[in-house]
Amino acid sequence: MDDKITVISIIGAGYMGRQIIEKSALFGYNINVFDVSSEGLEEFLNEVKKKIEEKKVKIDINVYDSISETVKNADLIIEAVPEKLELKREIFPQIDKSAPPHAIIATNSSSIPISKLEDVVERKDKVMNIHFYNLFTMPLADIMRGTQTSDTTFQKGKSWVESIEVTPLEVKKECYGFVLNRIWRTIKKDCLKIWAEGYADLETVDKAWPIFCKYFITNDYGPFKFMDRIGLDVIYDIEMSYFKNSGLADDKPPDSLKDLVEKGELGVKTRKGFYQY
Ligand SMILES: NC(=O)c1ccc[n+]([C@@H]2O[C@H](COP(=O)([O-])OP(=O)(O)OC[C@H]3O[C@@H](n4cnc5c(N)ncnc54)[C@H](O)[C@@H]3O)[C@@H](O)[C@H]2O)c1
Structure with missing residues (x-):
């Protein structure tokens, strides 16, 4: 069956790989695992097997000692080895060579866009x-x-993510840091500056x-709803003030924000901004 994902192969069963194994197993996917280190793996998998028995889920979990064996019947392979581009570039062709033609290969990388790996498969x-x-x-x-x-x-890939009750965040074009990580990075960056520079x-x-x-949680606000509440003309003026101050x-x-302001779409107060009210 080419269309249906039933077998997930995880390459790298560390902190993240183990979470992916456990969650996928709990949602009924068969699991194949490969890691260069077996430290604590058996105990972890025994715990997972206990949990799936309690839930009366019937699946197979198998550990292999080569990538080729691990991926040979996979529908989806998730690579979760350390964040080293060269290591991932070594592993991807090995997966590609042995996985069935229909299988999807995904990386769990925190920062490396797949475009930096696609040329090796x-x-x-x-x-x-x-x-x-x-x-x-x-x-x-x-x-x-x-690309x-x-x-x-x-x-x-998106349907599979949803099937294990994880919310997919679609990135529309390649973006360093994806979506949420990029926002979080901006927050971290300024927190560190405020602290290190003594503000x-x-x-x-x-x-x-x-x-x-x-406040955001109570009001079910995301940043865009919050900006609509404040008023986009106000937001624009504040951002211009920062810009004039730094010159950066x-x-x-x-300009898209300026366009909304010029059209009079100022948010909640004009009943239209990023959202319609
Ligand atoms: N730690 C996080 O919070 C987090 C969150 C999101 C994404 N990630 C990403 O997930 C990936 C894995 O991160 P992690 O935190 O699970 O790291 P980790 O160090 O906990 O796990 C990596 C695992 O890969 C194994 N490994 C190393 N070389 C291997 C090889 N050649 N073949 C097979 N297995 C190998 C290691 O033995 C280890 O068990 C990274 O790309 C990281 O950026 C991490």
């Missing part, structure tokens, strides 16, 4: 990024295409942050 239309956060406590995954990833591959104590930042986030091109608010 033949099946350039069947590779993608599936970047999980934490599968149990933050069930989100960025999904991103390479030749087919729509079928992307949709199959505020780190405790001040940590005190403010949960109060700030709670990167601080200039996008």
Whole structure:
């Protein structure tokens, strides 16, 4: 069956690989595993087997000692080895050589776009990024295409992510850091500067942050809904103030925001902004 994903092969069963194994197993997928180290793996898999028995899920979990054996009957392979481009570029062709032609190969990399790996495989239309956060406590995954990833591959990957009750975050074009990681990176970057350059104590930042986030959660706001609430004309002026202060091109608010302001689409107060009210 080419269309249905039933067998998942995980290459690299460390911190992330193990979460992917456990969650996929709990949702009824057969699992093949390969890792260069067997440390703690058997105990971990025994725990997973106990959990799936309790849930009366009937699947196979097999550990192999070569990549070729691990991927030979896979429908989807997820590479979760350390974040080293050269290592991933060594592993991808080995997977490609032995996996069935229909299988999709995904990397769980936190930063490497699949376009940096696609040239080492033949099946350039069947590779993608599936970047999980934490599968149990933050069930989100960025999904991103390479330059030749087919729509079928992307949709199959997306459906699989949904099937294990993880929310896929579609990245529309290649973006370093995907979506959420990129936003988080901006937050981290400025927190570190505020602390290191002595603008505020780190405790001040940590005190403010949960109060700030709670407001978002209570109101079911994302950044865009929040900006609509404030008013896009106000947001534009604030961003222009930052831009004038720094003079950095990167601080200039996008013209698309200016267009909305000029059209009078200012958010909640005009009943139209990023959203319609
Ligand atoms: N740690 C995180 O919070 C996190 C979150 C999202 C994505 N990621 C990404 O997931 C990937 C794995 O990260 P991790 O935190 O699970 O790392 P980890 O070090 O916990 O696990 C990596 C595993 O790969 C194994 N390995 C090393 N070389 C191998 C090889 N040649 N073949 C097979 N297995 C090999 C190691 O023995 C180890 O068990 C990285 O690309 C990382 O960027 C990590």
